[in-house]
Structure formats: structure tokens, C-alpha cells
Amino acid sequence: xxxxxxxxxxxxxxxxxxxxxxxxxxxxxxxxxxxxxxxxxxxxxxxxxxxxxxxxxxxxxxxxxxxxxxxxxxxxxxxxxxxxxxxxxxxxxxxxxxxxxxxxxxxxxxxxxxxxxxxxxxxxxxxxxxxxxxxxxxxxxxxxxxxxxxxxxxxxxxxxxxxxxxxxxxxxxxxxxxxxxxxxxxxxxxxxxxxxxxx
Numbered sequence: 001x002x003x004x005x006x007x008x009x010x011x012x013x014x015x016x017x018x019x020x021x022x023x024x025x026x027x028x029x030x031x032x033x034x035x036x037x038x039x040x041x042x043x044x045x046x047x048x049x050x051x052x053x054x055x056x057x058x059x060x061x062x063x064x065x066x067x068x069x070x071x072x073x074x075x076x077x078x079x080x081x082x083x084x085x086x087x088x089x090x091x092x093x094x095x096x097x098x099x100x101x102x103x104x105x106x107x108x109x110x111x112x113x114x115x116x117x118x119x120x121x122x123x124x125x126x127x128x129x130x131x132x133x134x135x136x137x138x139x140x141x142x143x144x145x146x147x148x149x150x151x152x153x154x155x156x157x158x159x160x161x162x163x164x165x166x167x168x169x170x171x172x173x174x175x176x177x178x179x180x181x182x183x184x185x186x187x188x189x190x191x192x193x194x195x196x197x198x199x
Contacts, residue, residue: 145167166183
């Protein structure tokens with residue numbers, strides 16, 4: 001009887017030890033799940049923008065934003081080394097309304113902050129309705145792909161409106177440079193500035 005109880009507890013201890021080790025591994029190795037932290041790679045695909053403007057933007061953007069919300073709602077700051085000198089950090093900004101989320105990407109050279117860009121934003125407000133910014137950082141090319149849009153804009157019958165679709169590059173010295181502006185709606189760009197949505 002004692003041997004049976006002892007064997008049962010030994011198996012239980014081993015089982016919990018394995019489960020605990022597996023959960024620690026998935027949490028501690030940020031690079032293992034870096035695709036989630038660095039955004040949706042769909043943004044960098046060749047036909048991404050064509051697919052959006054072909055009439056699927058409502059569904060696709062909503063689905064993508066839900067993915068970002070799920071990951072970034074309980075996000076802890078994260079850093080990743082690009083080289084010996086340059087590091088990027090994704091930092092969540094504390095906002096009064098918990099439904100509003102803002103993640104910024106900063107570049108550092110040693111301890112010095114070099115540059116920054118809004119990486120993810122999900123916010124609603126009076127006048128503009130809702131605003132989203134989705135980004136994807138490609139570790140192989142050091143490029144940041146980004147789409148900014150109003151999921152529902154009161155100025156345009158509460159329909160989704162794409163503001164811009166762009167590509168930026170993190171240079172060897174940590175600067176974030178505009179590489180390509182694939183699309184820009186200048187009238188919506190003015191609205192962004194009016195409501196301080198650029199930063």
C-alpha cells in the first residue's frame with residue numbers, strides 16, 4: 001500500500017515538474033514566439049494591399065486587429081538585439097482607458113535612445129471614431145511594414161478608411177527611415193494630425 005501511494009506521488013511530482021518546465025520555456029524565450037511580438041507577417045506580403053482594397057478590408061483588418069489586441073493587451077515590454085550595438089524595444093504606454101492600447105518601437109545604441117515609431121495602436125475617441133495602427137517588424141531585413149486606418153470613421157459614414165500603408169527601414173546606426181510610402185490618403189492624414197494620432 002505504501003509503495004502504491006509513494007509511486008502515485010512520484011508520478012504526480014514528475015508530471016507537474018515537466019508541465020512547469022514547458023510553461024517556463026515558452027515564456028522565457030521571447031524569440032520563440034517573436035512573430036506574435038513583432039506583428040503579423042501578412043503586412044509584408046506582396047499582394048497585401050491589393051487584397052485589402054479589393055473589398056476585403058473590413059474583415060481582414062478586423063481579424064488582424066483582434067490578433068494584435070489579444071497579444072498586446074497583457075504585453076510586457078520586450079527587447080531584441082539587432083547587432084552588437086543596436087537594440088530595439090517594444091514598450092507599452094500606460095493609457096487611462098484599458099481598452100486603448102499603444103505600443104511604441106524604440107531603437108537604442110547602447111543606453112542611448114536613437115529613434116522611435118508607433119508600432120501598434122488601438123484607440124477610440126470623439127470626432128474620429130476608432131483608429132488603428134498595425135505594424136510588422138521583419139528581423140531578416142530590419143524593415144517595418146505599417147498600415148494606419150480608421151475602422152469606422154464618422155466623417156465617412158462610419159466606413160473603414162485606410163490612411164496609409166508604408167515601409168520603413170532601421171538603419172545600421174539605429175535610425176528609422178522611410179523606405180516606401182505605398183499609399184497615403186492626404187485628407188485622412190490631416191485628420192490624424194488634428195486628433196494627435198501621430199504619437
